[in-house]
Amino acid sequence: MSPRRASPLSPARATGSRFAATRRSFLALAGSTAAFTALAQIRSPFVLAAPTGDRLRFFDEREAEILTQIMERMVDTGCADAPQVRDIGAVASVDALCASLDPELAGPLPLLIRAFDLGPFLFDFRFSRFTGLSDAEKDESIAGWMTSRIHLRRVAFLALRNLCFFGYYSQDEIWPLIGYAGPLL
Amino acid sequence: MIEKLLERGGDRVESADVCVIGSGGGGAVVAAEIASAGRSVVVLEQGHHWTRADFVQREDQMLPRLFEEAGMRQTVDGGVTVLQGRCVGGSTVHNLCYAFRAPEPIVDMWREEHGLDQLTPRSLEPSYRRVEANLRVKPIREDEVNSLNRLIRAGTEKLGYSGFVTHHNREGCVRAGYCILGCSYDAKQSMLVTYVPRADRAGARIYANARAERIEVEGQRVRRVLGSIVDHSGRSRGSIEVSAPVVVLAAGAVNSPDLLLRSGIANRSGQVGNNLHLHPSVMVVGIWDEPIHAYRGIPQSYYIDQFIDLARDPHSGTVLMPIAGFPVLTAVNLPGFGRRHFEHMRDFAKMGGLIVLLHDRSSGSVRNGSLGRPEIRYALEAGDRRQLAEGLVHGAEILFAAGARRVVVPTQPEPLVLERGDGLSAIPSEIGEGDAPITSTHPQSTCRMGGDPNTSVVNAFGESHEVAGLFITDMSVFPTSLAAPPQITTAALADRTAHHILARWLEFAV
Structure with missing residues (x-):
């Protein structure tokens, strides 16, 4: 059993009852503020070894897909020739990062990603998941988290945002786009 | 001997004249000075021992290797990100090398407002000189x-x-510009390439992946340090115990008070963790x-x-x-x-x-x-x-x-x-x-020094007011904010503490 699956915040348990899971998740998030808010302003993302191929070590396939779609909007460049999230190792890097962390620190992340997917339903009263929205609607949904009056939602936004930036901007393929010459070694 | 305990596994029981907790700007200095004087020293560092070959100039590789809680340590409300080193050499491995002495008005204020009569610029001068020489401090051209x-x-x-x-x-x-990710060229004169090797050459046993978890005291005298061998994410992989008549705590202004509070010692003043x-x-x-x-x-x-x-x-x-x-x-x-x-x-x-x-x-x-x-x-x-x-x-x-x-x-x-x-x-x-x-990047003052045992944790030499043989030498001893980059002052105060311990060794060697 992976460390994440051992967590009481495991999505396998959370999906048993959507309401209970949501309530539990936010109580858990509130209770573990130090760990969760810590992810909000990640300055130093932390992959010790990138995974090989597409094998996921921390997230499951569904969570990885949600994260991919979140990341695509978080790092939208508007440039037709910009490397696409799906074409590079951005999500795999985040996955490897989370797998390397103390389980108590990374444990809430799968639940957060699933909660983010349910955001339009939970907070905007729309019968849709984030992953079912158009790009413009997705941006609106993300902005709702960013500007929410609920502190925890804003913290959650920062956590996901910074994970996405970590995954995307640590990829060599992105650097020419922003004029970063890369390491000298 | 610098040993990565994670690679060996198992449990360890050690004894030494002095056990130093932390290998950063304070701990490495104390370890080197005391080991150089012929005393046996064990250093416990919870982080890993990385060297220039590991410093690959990539954020995704280096920041998690070098920082406490993988760079995610924050205040409970998420309002402030607190960046501290977690590796052999501590924060000096990732800092940006500003080399300042403490501003004199600050030292004057500490002396006058905190009863630190023995803390004068003149008394600090020998320590500053030694530290600046060992760290090769010089003007930037x-x-x-x-x-x-x-x-x-x-x-x-x-x-x-x-x-x-x-x-x-x-x-x-x-x-190259990658100082914050560790120096790939060993040009940065961090503890990793100065005091740590000096302590090593003098015979100190320096253990990486060794997290101190409790300091034990008997009869108001420090006796031993108990801890775990930990992996990169902090999971325990074994135990370590070090018996020593002198323990020098230099784990930084967050971890040092945390350890004292978990140990339930040296806090009659109620000031451990405050300020x-x-x-x-x-x-x-x-x-x-x-x-x-x-x-x-x-x-x-x-x-x-x-x-x-x-x-x-x-x-x-x-x-x-x-x-x-x-x-x-x-x-x-x-x-x-x-x-x-x-x-x-x-x-x-x-x-x-x-x-x-x-x-x-x-x-x-x-x-x-x-x-x-x-x-x-x-x-x-x-x-x-x-x-x-x-x-x-x-x-x-x-x-x-x-x-x-x-x-x-x-x-x-x-x-x-x-x-x-x-x-x-x-x-x-x-x-x-x-x-x-x-x-x-500069948490400080949580085990502040002062002349009054009722309002401070240690005296002007970093010595606990109440536990014999217990010293603290990191930024936690600053009575107030330093108002300047702290690297050199932390090291100078540690040097001062080391020489104080050596000068009074017979008092502790029981």
Whole structure:
């Protein structure tokens, strides 16, 4: 059993009852503020070894897909020739990062990603998941988290945002786009 | 002997004359000085032992290797990110090598307001000299000042403000610019390449992946340190026990009080974990018309002290320091997301920043947290919020004077973007937790020294007021915010403590 699956915040348990899971998740998030808010302003993302191929070590396939779609909007460049999230190792890097962390620190992340997917339903009263929205609607949904009056939602936004930036901007393929010459070694 | 215990596994039982907890700016100095005098020393460092071959100049690889809690340590409300080293050499492995002594008005204030009669500039002089020699402290040459620092200097001088090119501790610097990710060339004279090898040569046993978890005391005298062998994510992989008549705690201003509180010792004053100062810092970003590649060269060589007058008021003020980041660090420091965020990232090569660092009156606390981690609380007072905001105004003013065409003030949730010619009145009049990303790289004062055992934890030599043989030598002993980069002062106080222990050795060797 992976460390994440051992967590009481495991999505396998959370999906048993959507309401209970949501309530539990936010109580858990509130209770573990130090760990969760810590992810909000990640300055130093932390992959010790990138995974090989597409094998996921921390997230499951569904969570990885949600994260991919979140990341695509978080790092939208508007440039037709910009490397696409799906074409590079951005999500795999985040996955490897989370797998390397103390389980108590990374444990809430799968639940957060699933909660983010349910955001339009939970907070905007729309019968849709984030992953079912158009790009413009997705941006609106993300902005709702960013500007929410609920502190925890804003913290959650920062956590996901910074994970996405970590995954995307640590990829060599992105650097020419922003004029970063890369390491000298 | 520097041993990575994680690679060997199992349990360890050791004994020594002195057990040092932490191998950073305080611990490494104590270990080297005491081992060089012929005493047996064991150093426990919870981080890994990385060397230049591991420093690959990539954010995704290096930041998690070098930082406490993988760089995610924060105050409980998420308002301040607290960056501390977690590796052999501690924060000196990732710092940017400003090499300052403590400002004299601060030392005077500590002596006068905290009963530290024995703490005088003259008494500190031998320790400063030894440390500066061992760390090869020297002035930064004019030709070593990089593009961003040159621009900032020109802007500062244009406005008639006070600033100067500083001293640093580098030798043979190739000006790659990756200091914050560990020096791939061993040019940075961190503890990793100075005091740690010196302690090693003198016979100290230096154990990486060894986390101290409890200090045991018998009859008000320190006896042993108990801990775990831990992997990179902090999971326990074995145990370690070190018996020693002297224990020197140098785990930093967050972990040191956390350990004392978990051990239930040395806190009759009730001050362990109190009085936390952070030197809270906010960055303001300038964007120039042409690429300046601010991330190349020595990152910080200029220092603006116009907005601090310690002789007039030793308790407040701000200093400004140039700063440049790499892509991930830059991205997370710019608010917003999507295309508007990328509008700034597109100008990465044209970007450079100024850090506004606050000499804070505000204070917080460190307590034992529920997840086995220290719990850090901190709130900015109104006066400090105003000072941070004023600092951002000055930073923006200097960046424009330095030629920036646009200035980005990282207010949350959306940044404030100012174009050349805009007024600065749109910058908020106060900046507090949540208003902008606030970072601390200098937590301090949580085991403060003082003359009165009722209001302080250690005396002027870092010696516990109540537990014989227990010393503290890290930034936690500063009575107040230092108001300057702390590397050299931390090391000098550690040197002073080491020589105090050696001079009085017979008192402890029982």
